[in-house]
Amino acid sequence: MEQLQLFDTFTPKINRAVERVIDAYKFSQSLGLGKLWVCFSGGKDSVCLYGIVKKAAEKVGIPLLDFAELHYNVTGIDPPELVQFIKEEFPFVHRDLYKESMWQLIERKQMPPTRLVRYCCAELKEKGGEGRFCATGVRWAESTQRKSRGEFEDIGKTKAEGKILFNDNDDDRRQMEHCIPKRKYVVNPIIDFTDEDVWQFIREENLPYCKLYDQGYERLGCIGCPMAGGKRQQEELAKYPKFRNAYIRAFDRMLIKRKESGLETKWQTGQEVFDWWVNNDKSDTPIEGQGELF
Ligand code: SF4
Numbered sequence: 001m002e003q004l005q006l007f008d009t010f011t012p013k014i015n016r017a018v019e020r021v022i023d024a025y026k027f028s029q030s031l032g033l034g035k036l037w038v039c040f041s042g043g044k045d046s047v048c049l050y051g052i053v054k055k056a057a058e059k060v061g062i063p064l065l066d067f068a069e070l071h072y073n074v075t076g077i078d079p080p081e082l083v084q085f086i087k088e089e090f091p092f093v094h095r096d097l098y099k100e101s102m103w104q105l106i107e108r109k110q111m112p113p114t115r116l117v118r119y120c121c122a123e124l125k126e127k128g129g130e131g132r133f134c135a136t137g138v139r140w141a142e143s144t145q146r147k148s149r150g151e152f153e154d155i156g157k158t159k160a161e162g163k164i165l166f167n168d169n170d171d172d173r174r175q176m177e178h179c180i181p182k183r184k185y186v187v188n189p190i191i192d193f194t195d196e197d198v199w200q201f202i203r204e205e206n207l208p209y210c211k212l213y214d215q216g217y218e219r220l221g222c223i224g225c226p227m228a229g230g231k232r233q234q235e236e237l238a239k240y241p242k243f244r245n246a247y248i249r250a251f252d253r254m255l256i257k258r259k260e261s262g263l264e265t266k267w268q269t270g271q272e273v274f275d276w277w278v279n280n281d282k283s284d285t286p287i288e289g290q291g292e293l294f
């Protein structure tokens with residue numbers, strides 16, 4: 001009986017997610033934007049999203065890779081296990097390289113990425129898909145910030161353009177088509193999935209997932225990400241000492257740049273910056289020169 005109730009609520013949720021993808025594909029085709037651009041990070045939400053997109057392609061009778069292309073933004077700071085998982089299980093995913101590595105960004109920005117100024121996301125994670133219809137694994141359950149996200153979004157829409165994508169008015173549609181090269185349309189098919197829904201779907205569909213989840217990780221992402229909090233930063237950087245050392249070396253080079261730019265700094269070495277950086281209480285405060293640098 002319990003199982004029947006679960007089936008009754010879960011299946012419609014999956015069907016809704018599949019229909020969102022099909023709607024997005026149809027709009028993408030009608031606007032001449034081609035296949036869907038699927039943002040794929042290799043984490044559980046991406047794997048779930050992949051399964052939903054696959055179902056959508058099957059439902060409309062189009063081979064998956066004619067229906068969608070999957071893109072992984074190579075960050076250079078993802079856990080090696082995750083990178084390996086993507087290579088092995090999703091060899092058809094496009095691997096999009098960054099223009100500047102995290103180490104180069106730290107040097108150029110002259111400060112570490114922090115919870116207040118996380119410049120690296122825009123450079124390493126959020127590039128690609130301009131002028132395309134993108135599908136993401138964004139979910140409301142992930143954070144309060146994401147509660148404001150919708151099933152469908154029109155990124156880059158100006159106030160003057162004011163119309164949202166799913167508007168049948170032909171004039172409005174043309175107006176948007178002129179703006180297409182600068183813009184990104186987004187569908188978030190699994191926006192209403194809970195963590196449990198994601199795992200249930202992965203298990204029921206027998207989808208592969210990264211082994212780090214079986215080692216206690218609940219979320220996967222960049223090694224040393226300041227958004228994860230100091231404790232998690234410290235644990236990760238102890239586990240991956242090569243990345244820890246690369247951060248310290250980048251902070252050393254950053255200090256040289258700060259001095260050349262005439263920016264005050266209380267730090268003498270990259271190690272001091274590192275110790276500050278993995279201490280939440282301190283690294284949540286603004287840094288001298290931060291305003292001028294951005
Ligand atoms: S380290 Fe964190 S803030 Fe920086 S790109 Fe990665 S996820 Fe974004």
